[in-house]
Amino acid sequence: MIVHTKGLIVCVCQGTCPSFHKMNVFEVVNYFRRNKKVDFVVIHPQLCATDGDNFWRALLSGNLDGEIVVAGCDPAMQRKMFGWVFRELGFDESKFRGVDIRNMSTEEAIKAIEEALSA
Numbered sequence: 001m002i003v004h005t006k007g008l009i010v011c012v013c014q015g016t017c018p019s020f021h022k023m024n025v026f027e028v029v030n031y032f033r034r035n036k037k038v039d040f041v042v043i044h045p046q047l048c049a050t051d052g053d054n055f056w057r058a059l060l061s062g063n064l065d066g067e068i069v070v071a072g073c074d075p076a077m078q079r080k081m082f083g084w085v086f087r088e089l090g091f092d093e094s095k096f097r098g099v100d101i102r103n104m105s106t107e108e109a110i111k112a113i114e115e116a117l118s119a
């Protein structure tokens, strides 16, 4: 069975990067959960690390077919860092959207993610 879903992953550079200190990442993801804007949310500490690759394999190796928004660093960098694992897994990259939320407040991050979800 193919699972059509829309997911939000927030990546926070181990939680130690000052770029994410102005926002409350839990408030960010809870906003999208509460308002049922996505089917699932994840906060990941470092998607570009080796265990991040393993996370993608675990998430995408099933029959997931849907949109995934990753809120974190520069979207072009995200594409470079995740593109090869998407290709390895046969995941359609057009269903991936990166959004830069660095140095944003909670409200600013929510707005940026909302825009990415509706793009």
Ligand code: SF4
Residues within 6 Å of the ligand: 011, 012, 013, 014, 045, 046, 047, 048, 049, 072, 073, 074, 078, 081
């Ligand atoms: S993917 Fe981007 S936001 Fe996530 S840990 Fe790597 S550099 Fe930081």
